[in-house]
Amino acid sequence: MSDPVSLTDHPVQEASSTPPAPGRSRHLSDRWLTVAFISPALLLLLAMSVFPLLWALYLSFTDYSATRGGPATFVWFENFTAILTSAQVHLRAFTTLLYVVGAVTLQTVLGFSIAYLISRRVRGRGVLTTLFLVPMMLSPVVVGLFWRFMLDAQFGVINSMLGSIGLGQVEWLTKQNTALISLIVVDTWQWTPFIMLIALAGLTAVPKYLYEAASIDRASEWFRFRTITLPLVWPLLLIAVLFRAIEAFRLFDLVYILTSGGPGVSTETLSFHVYKVAFLGFNTGTASAYGILMVLIVIVLAQLYMRYLNKLKED
Amino acid sequence: MAVSVNEAVSAGPARDRTPPARRRRGRGRAVVETATLTVLAAVMLFPVLWMIETSIKENRDVYAIPAKFFDFTVTLDHFKDVFVASGGGPTTLSGSFLNSVIVAGVSTVLATVLGVPAAWAYSRFSVKAKKDQLFFILSTRFMPPVVVVIPIFLMYRQVGLFDTKLGLILIYTAFNVPFTIWMMKGFVDEVPAEYEDAAMLDGYTRLQAFWKFTLPLLLPGIAATAVFALIFSWNEFVFAIFLTSSDAVRTAPPAIAGLIGGTTVDWGLVAAASIVFALPVLIFSYLVRKHLVAGVTLGAVRR
Structure with a gap:
């Protein structure tokens, strides 16, 4: 931040020795200011985030359909039991789990490795970091479209390169078992820079004297990494991983653009399935119940995230 | 203060003063590390470069099999098509x-x-x-x-x-x-x-x-x-x-x-x-x- 305004001739102590009468009125006006400044933002969030979720909660107990219209009748927990016992939903949950675990693990390993390599460099770090960050800033639409072109079975550049080194063609997006892998690869390409950026922030915050002390003790490189680098970077890395896990769990756009859930239902994640139930099947009640269950999972993950965030801030 | 990319550039684990015998091994390692980083950077940037290339290729080069990396005709038609409709008005x-x-x-x-x-x-x-x-x-x-x-x-x-x-x-x-x-x-x-x-x-x-x-x-x-x-x-x-x-x-x-x-x-x-x-x-x-x-x-x- 920039430097102080020219008010330094007022010592700080004077602020606390104000006479009581103006102090009280100031306190009152502070209260008023707080309410006036915070409530517009909170009201907007209540109207646009909380109210819709409450409405969804209400709908989840009914058989409402957005196209059929008419009054909604209460079916209570029927929607929830239907979803929780549906084999279709279990399959989507499994796909989502595979995708989240696969993508986040790959991103973490790759991102941390790149950050570690960059942090050991003397020259060219700024340029390298900037270049590595490009994919993260692109819209998922652009990323999805572009990879769809590159992974095209006929004229995609990936197959063309595979062909030139003598390997066969792969139907990346149109075969059951490769489609999910492609999705994971594309997500990894886009979000490895995210983990890298945060890991790099952690790595560069490790105090130099720790390494110097360790090298005086002739500690091995691996020992230094295990006992100094990792414990100090870990808390920050964990936050990055949780953040990515939440994002991956609620991912929709990349699936929509890259595979539209296909072939078959092999890349249908929970998010995508909710969309199909809500906007193609128009079972609004069921979709709401489905959505509420997803929100519950996100809340649990977000709580975890915030707990670690708090811990990091307190240290 | 927020951690910035610029800060990330200036500070970092110290390159310590190692004895000459270890330094030679260190140099070999540095070459390997640089090479790895270069390859990774190329992989990360390739899709972006390929997108830029595709946008300035003529249509027949876009769909060429095998893909053309260097010898293609440069055109700005696609950029024109983004803004100007075939009739002449805005798209x-x-x-x-x-x-x-x-x-x-x-x-x-x-x-x-x-x-x-x-x-x-x-x-x-x-x-x-x-x-x-x-x-x-x-x-x-x-x-x-x-x-x-x-x-x-x-x-x-x-x-x-x-x-x-x-x-x-x-x-x-x-x-x-x-x-x-x-x-x-x-x-x-x-x-x-x-x-x-x-x-x-x-x-x-x-x-x-x-x-x-x-x-x-x-x-x-x-x-x-x-x-x-x-x-x-x-x-x-x-x-x-x-x-x-x-x-x-x-x-x-x-x-x-x-x-x-x-x-x-x-x-x-x-x-x-x-x-x-x-x-x-x-x-x-x-x-x-x-x-x-x-x-x-x-x-x-x-x-």
Whole structure:
């Protein structure tokens, strides 16, 4: 931040020795200011985030359909039991789990490795970091479209390169078992820079004297990494991983653009399935119940995230 | 202070003074490390380069098998096609870019106007259950968009906000406010409250002290925060596709995604449109690179 305004001739102590009468009125006006400044933002969030979720909660107990219209009748927990016992939903949950675990693990390993390599460099770090960050800033639409072109079975550049080194063609997006892998690869390409950026922030915050002390003790490189680098970077890395896990769990756009859930239902994640139930099947009640269950999972993950965030801030 | 890319450049694990025998092994290792980094950087950047190449290739080179890496004819036709229709008028795509500018711009201004004062109040005053409030605010941002869009869709249909720019602006403002509050709270925390106390001793009210002394110091932070909010709204896809239906309202992301709807896809045009769409984002994110860590974690991580 920039430097102080020219008010330094007022010592700080004077602020606390104000006479009581103006102090009280100031306190009152502070209260008023707080309410006036915070409530517009909170009201907007209540109207646009909380109210819709409450409405969804209400709908989840009914058989409402957005196209059929008419009054909604209460079916209570029927929607929830239907979803929780549906084999279709279990399959989507499994796909989502595979995708989240696969993508986040790959991103973490790759991102941390790149950050570690960059942090050991003397020259060219700024340029390298900037270049590595490009994919993260692109819209998922652009990323999805572009990879769809590159992974095209006929004229995609990936197959063309595979062909030139003598390997066969792969139907990346149109075969059951490769489609999910492609999705994971594309997500990894886009979000490895995210983990890298945060890991790099952690790595560069490790105090130099720790390494110097360790090298005086002739500690091995691996020992230094295990006992100094990792414990100090870990808390920050964990936050990055949780953040990515939440994002991956609620991912929709990349699936929509890259595979539209296909072939078959092999890349249908929970998010995508909710969309199909809500906007193609128009079972609004069921979709709401489905959505509420997803929100519950996100809340649990977000709580975890915030707990670690708090811990990091307190240290 | 937020960790910045620039800081990341200057400090780091020390390269210690190693004895000569170990240094030779160290040099071999450095070569391996440099090579690995170069390969990784090439892999990361290749799709972007390929997109740029595709956008300036003639159509027959775009679909060439095997792919042409170097010897192709350069043309700017695809970029022309993004903006100028075959008849001569502006394309629907260029209209959607304009919509994007309006929606992203207005929602960013609104989020800033609502978020900055709230951030200041949260930073300066004691608020009941402040931590819980702040966490609640951030958690609204974590909700899956596909889930939120279902009731929002019904709500908008009811009040006539469906397929309007105002509807998109409102929802984008709502998802940028949590970010603005968290990000700006960090910046406000860095400005000592004593400045305001001192100004109030001079006879200014609290509000005047905020306006005249704190706000000017916050301007760089506000600018950075607004740029991130702009990028988030600009890139947003889920709300944009479900809450709009006509070309007159549609923003660029769903419009570009719509280019692959038909049986044949003009990939040169898709590439050119994607570049036109992504270029402002890249320029803006370069401008705020110092605050990238805070920005991409929604203002939560800063050191």
